[in-house]
Amino acid sequence: MIVPMKKIHLIVQKKDIISALEELRSLGTVHVEPQEELSGYQLEERREEVEILTKAIDILKGLKPLSGAAQEDAPDWTEVVNGVLELSAQSEHYKESAAKREVLIKQWEPWGDFDPRDLEELAGRGIYVRLGEVPAAQKIEVPAGVILETISLPGGIHRCLAISRDKGTLPFETVLPPAMSLAKMKTLQEEEGRKGNEAWQKIAAQVCYLNSLEQTLVERRNVLSFEEVEKGMRAQEELALLKGYCPASACGDLQERAREENWGLLIEAPSEGDTIPTLLRNPKWVELIKPVFTMINIIPGYKEVDISFFFLIFFAMFFGILIGDAGYGTLFLLATLGAHRSAGKKMADKKPFFLMYVLSSCAILWGLGTGTLFGQILFKAAVKPVLPWLADNKNVQRLCFLIGVVHLTIAHGWRFLMKLPAVISALAEIGWIVILWGAFFLANAMVVGAPLFGLDMGKSCGIVLFGAVLVVIDIVSRPKDGLFTGLVLAFFGCISAFTDVVSYIRLFAVGLAGVAVADAFNQMALDVGFHNVAAGLGAALILVFGHILNITLCMMGVLVHGIRLNVLEFASHLNMEWSGIKYQPFGRMRG
Secondary structure (H helix, E strand, C coil), X not given: CECCEEEEEEEEEHHHHHHHHHHHHHHCCCEEEXXXXXXXXXXXXXXXXXXHHXXXXXXXXXXXXXXXXXXXXXXXXXXXHHHHHHHHHHHHHHHHHHHHHHHHHHHHHHHCCCCHHHHHHHHHCCCEXXXXXXXXXXXXXXXXXXXXXXXXXXXXXXXXXXXXXXXXXXXXXXXXXXXXXXXXXXXXXXXXXXXXXXXXXXXXXXHHHHHHHHHHHHHHHHHHHHHHHXXXXXXXXXXXXXXXXXXXXXXXXXXXXXXXXXXXXXXXXXXXXXXXXXXXXXXXXXXXXXHHHHXXXXXXXXXXXXXXXXXXXXXXXXXXXXXXXXXXXXXXHHHHHHHXXXXXXXXXXXXXXXXXXXXXXXXXXXXXXXXXXXXXXXXXXXXCCCCHHHHCHHHHHHHHHHHHXXXXXHHHHHHHHHHCCCHHHHHHHHHHXXXXXXXXXXXXXXXXCCCCCCCCHHHHHHHHHXXXXXXXXXHHCCHHHCHHHHHHHXXXXXXXXXXXXXXXXXXXXHHHHHHHHHXXXXXXXXXXXXXXXXXXXXXXXXXXXXXXXXXXXXXXXXXXXXXXXXXXXXXXXXXXXXXXXXXXXXXXXXX
16 A cells, blocks of 8 residues: 655754754654755765765675685775775776787787887888788789788788888788787786786775675765755754655654654645655565565556555466466576575565565466476476366467456456546446456457357447447546547547457467477477487587576566566556655664
8 A cells, every 4th residue: 555645844943953853863754855956065075975885885795705804894994995996997997908909919910929110120221011911812913122921811811011112002901010019919918917816806805894884885875865854954044944754654753753852843735746755565465576666666656556466466477377387487486495595694675585486386386287397398298287278279368368357457446446436437437347348358259269158249349339338428527628539539548458458468479489489499409319428418408508598588578578567558557657756764774
């Protein structure tokens, strides 16, 4: 659910700003909305501190501490951080320089090792040595007085050396010599490689300060947060005003603290134009879906609805169908168990692990139902579908359409409840539900080719038309909103309802493609066979590569289709725009 918010205005004397903010921070319930621009030298300095600390910590986290090195307090965090960043920049410079020089080395290796200064010295004595590259098929005719020597012939290209007493024109393009000899390039390559390694060794020596720097980062972030809130307060004469939002359930504690500290406090309902933050609060098992919201960075607007419950239910279902393999689900389950054991103690939020347990189980259940274990032909003799009904593609298509129409019906049923007691507007949502079910029967007749309950295309269109009448009644009852526009939108809405229901066939299509890819690699491996060690090794490599590739493609399918059906199709039928701002209460961050 979306937690109800109250808008608060807190008034304190200027001299009490610091102490008031410290008390407010200890409560940790007020989302502050700045009233003044958050700019100035001091804030920029604090932001830079947070930025460089974050960069240095990210660098150190990628390194292993030196053997036997224990964590220590950094004597001067700025010195440690600047040292790490400087050494990292040096190492990056050496790396880029080496990459460019490697290209030159490969370019000049066919020419052999020579010093370009020797060519300059010869030119000073009136002997001109010029380099050229000529296709092997091209016939070379040089002017009189020019001596031509071929250096090498790799890749069908002549590397030529033209020696003459004058700078006459040559019948081929000349190549400028390098800035240094090949030997010097290789020497520089070794030197800079060594310097880069030394820089990383020096950085690794600072890993012992990692915990200390992380604590410092938390402290600096707290300082930045505090100063931003202070800067964002509106001051006038001897008073200062803070505006923000507080969960309605926490307003009592805020009022009590205001009485104790003699603050002026106004609590009111948010206005229409307010930018209200969104706080989601659900049962623990529904909270499992939160990592997905965080990953795709979406949050419903305060005046929208929280679809977490339905998102979790249907996303788990979509995951199971899109992955569709008991073998893959088992691999996900084992990988999650391993990650939970090794990293679980370090993570305060265990939701990602438990979410993956649920999703993996759904993939296993669907795989068992369809008899899919690393494809369908590898263990065909041993693995039979628990639900043979799912072995028929038409049945799976019907099921996908059914999931789609139920999913979208929930959306319009929800809107029906929200529109009550406005009967005519609520009736329009019933109309959309009828349209969706008409589209469902139409999809079965057109796409599957097997009408349900004898409802062919004509009868299905009749159901859609009946639902459209209910929608039109609502449009006609609101002529001020634009009758013609409403009718046009309703017409396209009916078409959209059909395409939205049909779009759920992507679950079938992607799942079927996953099985097809798995079985293609399985068949390749079986064709190679396991009759000897070499063949067995080759077949095993084909299986490993093929199934890793297929798992990757299946996961992409989940990200593209499994999330889309919730975030776009379902949410659009609820008129959701995901316009929310995350509730971020002013409080002290903990390390």
